[in-house]
Amino acid sequence: MFSGIHDVDWASLQHAYGSADEVPALLEAMRSPDAEERDRALGDFYSKVHHQGSVYSSTTASLPFLLELAGDPATPDREKVIALLVNIGTEAVGQGDTDYADADFIGSAAFARSHAEAFADFTADADCRVRQAAIPSLGLFLDDADRALAVLQDRSAMSFCLLERLLVTRTTATLTRRLPEIRPAATAWLAGLVRNPLGEPEFRLAALIHQAGCDPEAISDDLVPAAIALLREIADAAPQEQPWPEPPPVTPPADDVPPFVSAAFDDLERADRRYALTTDLLRTLHQSLGARVSQRTDLLTAQLSSPEPGVRLDAIRMTSDLLQAFRGDHSALIRLVAAQLAANNLEVAAEAATLLERHHPIAEPAREALAGRLASHGPDGWTTQRPHLRRLHQKAAMALARLGDARALPSLRVALDSDVDAWLAVEVAGALPQAADQLVPRLHDRLRDADLSEKWPSEANGILSALTRLGDPSALPIVTETLVAAARQQNWDVTRSALTALHALGPAATSALAEIRSVIAVEDTWTRAAAVTTLWAVSGDRDEVMPAALALLETFALREAADVLGRIGPPAAAALPRLRELLTADYDWNRVHAAAAVWDVAGEPEAPAVLDVLLHAWRNNSATGNHVAACLKRMGAAAAPAVPQIRAELARFERGGRFGSISNDETLVRDLTAVLTA
Incomplete structure (x- = not known):
C-alpha cells in the first residue's frame, strides 16, 4: 500500500x-x-x-x-x-x-x-x-x-x-x-421510468x-401537476405520523461563546438535515422551475398540505427561499405557513415561526395565528427547557413584535427579566414604541451592565439599536454615558451605535452636544463621520458642521459626508465642486451618494447630470436601488426621464434593493411607485 x-x-x-x-x-x-x-x-x-x-x-x-x-x-x-x-x-x-x-x-x-x-x-x-x-x-x-x-x-x-x-x-x-x-x-428512458406502474412513487x-432537469428550457405546464400527484401517492403509502423524539433539554452555550454565535451554528446544523426522502428532489424541482412563481406556489401548497411532518418542514424552508427571491402576493403561502404553528410536531411549528420572524415585512396575514400560539402556552414559554417549544415561542414572539403587536410584550419582559436569551428580545424591542415605558428601563439596566471591552461585538450595540428605534428621550442620559465610556475604551463600534441613538433623538439630545463634539476629531474615520452626522441632526449648526463635512469628503467616509451635506441643502453650495468631481468616481456607491447630494444642494439645474449618474449606477449595481429610489422620490417631476427604468424594475419578478432583503425590496417598490405617481 x-x-x-x-x-x-x-x-x-x-x-x-x-x-x-x-x-x-x-x-x-x-x-x-x-x-x-x-x-x-x-x-x-x-x-x-x-x-x-x-x-x-x-x-x-x-x-x-x-x-x-x-x-x-x-x-x-x-x-x-x-x-x-x-x-x-x-x-x-x-x-x-x-x-x-x-x-x-x-x-x-x-x-x-x-x-x-x-x-x-x-x-x-x-x-x-x-x-x-x-x-x-x-x-x-x-x-x-x-x-x-x-x-x-x-x-x-x-x-x-x-x-x-x-x-x-x-x-x-x-x-x-x-x-x-x-x-x-x-x-x-427517464420518461419510461415515470410511466412504469411497478416503480415506487419516489x-x-x-x-x-x-427528466425536466435534462432540459430545463423545455419544462411543460404538466410537470407540477404530475409531481403533486406523485407526492399524494407517497403520502397515501406513508405510515401514520409518529411523534418525533424530543431532543435533550436546552443547555446554555459555553461562557466564552457568544449566544449569537452558538445560535448561528445551530441554524447551520438544522439547514444540513434531511427530513424526508423527497427533500433533495423537491429542492431540485424548485431550482428547475426558477422564476415560474405560480407553479412553485402550487407545488408548495401541496407540500405544506402533506400529512408527513418532514415534507411540511422541508416545504417551509423552500417557501422561505421563494419569498426571499421573488415579489408578489404571497399571502396565501404565509397563511399556510402560519397554520403550521399549530402542528403537533413542534419542530415543524418552530420552523414556521422562524420563517415568519425572518420574513416579517410580509407576515401580516399570520398576525392572529402568532398571537394565538403565544397565548396557548403563556409568556413563560420563552424560558422552557424544551428546545423546539422554546424556539417556537421565541420566534413567534419576535415575529409578533416585529409586526408592532404589543401582545408580544409579556414574552419580551420575561426574556429581559430572566436574562434567558435576552439578546433575542433586544433585537425586536425597538419595534414596540408603544411599550417604551416598560422596555426602556429594562434596556437601560442592561446597557449599564454591558461589557464594553468584549472582543466579540458587544450586546451594547443591540441595546442601543433598540433605544434608537424606540426614540424615547428618557434614554438620553444612559446613551450619553455609554458614548463617553465607549470612546474612552476606543470601542468605536459601540461609540457609533451611541451616536446613532443620539441622532434619532435629534434636538432632544442637545444636552449631549459636548460629548458628541468630543469624538469629532478621533482617529477612527467612521466614528468621525457618525459624529458629524449626529452633530447636524442635534444642533443644526451648519457653520460648525460644514468644515468637518467638507474635510470628510476627502476620506473614505465621503458617502456619509455627502449625505450630511445633502441634508444641509442649498447652504452647502461650497461643497458642489468636490461633489461634482465625485460624480465620475470609480465606485458606484460614491457616485450615487454624491449625485443625491448634488440634487439636494443644487436642485433642478443639476437634474440631467444627477439622473445620468443615478440610473447608470443602478443598472450597474442593483444594490444601489434603495438610495437611488429615495433620491428620485425627492426629485419629483424632475425624475421623469427615469420612468422607463422604474417601470422595468417594477415589472421584474426578482427582488431587488440593497442586500436583496424583503424589507429593502418592499421599500424600493413603494418608493418607485411613489415616484411614478409624482
Missing part, C-alpha cells in the same frame, strides 16, 4: 495552510483500525487539502493514493474515501474546463477522467454504501456518453436499493447537461424531476 508515497516531495507542495508535509500521515491514518483516528484524518484532509472545494498541488498528488485506498476491500470506510475522490473530481471537472482553471484543477480533472472505469467498477461493488458514493462519478468522469448511460440504466434495476436508484436519476441529468448528445436517449418522482 502507498508504494512511492515518500518519493513525493510533499514539503514543496501546498495546501490551504501552507506546506503539505503532513499529507502522507493523513493518508496513512485513513486506513487506521481506530475509527476516531480515521475520522480526524478525513476531516483534516477536507479542511486543509480540499479546503472549501479548492484543489491544490497536494490534492492532485494525493489522488493516486486515495484511489489505492478506495480500491482495497480491506480499507475501512471505503465509501468515505470514494466520496472524497468524487468530491475532488467534481470540483476539478467543474473548474478544469474553464479558461481560468489552474494546473491543479486541470490535473485533478484529468486524473478523474483517466480512471473513470475504476469509478464505474465501484458502482457495482457488493457494498451499497460504496455504490452510492460512486454513482455520481458516472455523470462527470466518463466521456463515453453511451457507456455512462448504459451503466446508469443497469444500476437502476429494482434489485438495488431505492437511494441508489434515486442517485441514478440525478446522475443521468448531470450526464445529459455535460454531454448533450445523450439527451434524447436519456430523457426517453423513484418515479425522481425520474420526472430529473
Whole structure:
C-alpha cells in the first residue's frame, strides 16, 4: 500500500495552510483500525487539502493514493474515501474546463477522467454504501456518453436499493447537461421510468424531476401537476405520523461563546438535515422551475398540505427561499405557513415561526395565528427547557413584535427579566414604541451592565439599536454615558451605535452636544463621520458642521459626508465642486451618494447630470436601488426621464434593493411607485 508515497516531495507542495508535509500521515491514518483516528484524518484532509472545494498541488498528488485506498476491500470506510475522490473530481471537472482553471484543477480533472472505469467498477461493488458514493462519478468522469448511460440504466434495476436508484436519476441529468448528445436517449428512458406502474412513487418522482432537469428550457405546464400527484401517492403509502423524539433539554452555550454565535451554528446544523426522502428532489424541482412563481406556489401548497411532518418542514424552508427571491402576493403561502404553528410536531411549528420572524415585512396575514400560539402556552414559554417549544415561542414572539403587536410584550419582559436569551428580545424591542415605558428601563439596566471591552461585538450595540428605534428621550442620559465610556475604551463600534441613538433623538439630545463634539476629531474615520452626522441632526449648526463635512469628503467616509451635506441643502453650495468631481468616481456607491447630494444642494439645474449618474449606477449595481429610489422620490417631476427604468424594475419578478432583503425590496417598490405617481 502507498508504494512511492515518500518519493513525493510533499514539503514543496501546498495546501490551504501552507506546506503539505503532513499529507502522507493523513493518508496513512485513513486506513487506521481506530475509527476516531480515521475520522480526524478525513476531516483534516477536507479542511486543509480540499479546503472549501479548492484543489491544490497536494490534492492532485494525493489522488493516486486515495484511489489505492478506495480500491482495497480491506480499507475501512471505503465509501468515505470514494466520496472524497468524487468530491475532488467534481470540483476539478467543474473548474478544469474553464479558461481560468489552474494546473491543479486541470490535473485533478484529468486524473478523474483517466480512471473513470475504476469509478464505474465501484458502482457495482457488493457494498451499497460504496455504490452510492460512486454513482455520481458516472455523470462527470466518463466521456463515453453511451457507456455512462448504459451503466446508469443497469444500476437502476429494482434489485438495488431505492437511494441508489434515486442517485441514478440525478446522475443521468448531470450526464445529459455535460454531454448533450445523450439527451434524447436519456430523457426517453427517464420518461419510461415515470410511466412504469411497478416503480415506487419516489423513484418515479425522481425520474420526472430529473427528466425536466435534462432540459430545463423545455419544462411543460404538466410537470407540477404530475409531481403533486406523485407526492399524494407517497403520502397515501406513508405510515401514520409518529411523534418525533424530543431532543435533550436546552443547555446554555459555553461562557466564552457568544449566544449569537452558538445560535448561528445551530441554524447551520438544522439547514444540513434531511427530513424526508423527497427533500433533495423537491429542492431540485424548485431550482428547475426558477422564476415560474405560480407553479412553485402550487407545488408548495401541496407540500405544506402533506400529512408527513418532514415534507411540511422541508416545504417551509423552500417557501422561505421563494419569498426571499421573488415579489408578489404571497399571502396565501404565509397563511399556510402560519397554520403550521399549530402542528403537533413542534419542530415543524418552530420552523414556521422562524420563517415568519425572518420574513416579517410580509407576515401580516399570520398576525392572529402568532398571537394565538403565544397565548396557548403563556409568556413563560420563552424560558422552557424544551428546545423546539422554546424556539417556537421565541420566534413567534419576535415575529409578533416585529409586526408592532404589543401582545408580544409579556414574552419580551420575561426574556429581559430572566436574562434567558435576552439578546433575542433586544433585537425586536425597538419595534414596540408603544411599550417604551416598560422596555426602556429594562434596556437601560442592561446597557449599564454591558461589557464594553468584549472582543466579540458587544450586546451594547443591540441595546442601543433598540433605544434608537424606540426614540424615547428618557434614554438620553444612559446613551450619553455609554458614548463617553465607549470612546474612552476606543470601542468605536459601540461609540457609533451611541451616536446613532443620539441622532434619532435629534434636538432632544442637545444636552449631549459636548460629548458628541468630543469624538469629532478621533482617529477612527467612521466614528468621525457618525459624529458629524449626529452633530447636524442635534444642533443644526451648519457653520460648525460644514468644515468637518467638507474635510470628510476627502476620506473614505465621503458617502456619509455627502449625505450630511445633502441634508444641509442649498447652504452647502461650497461643497458642489468636490461633489461634482465625485460624480465620475470609480465606485458606484460614491457616485450615487454624491449625485443625491448634488440634487439636494443644487436642485433642478443639476437634474440631467444627477439622473445620468443615478440610473447608470443602478443598472450597474442593483444594490444601489434603495438610495437611488429615495433620491428620485425627492426629485419629483424632475425624475421623469427615469420612468422607463422604474417601470422595468417594477415589472421584474426578482427582488431587488440593497442586500436583496424583503424589507429593502418592499421599500424600493413603494418608493418607485411613489415616484411614478409624482
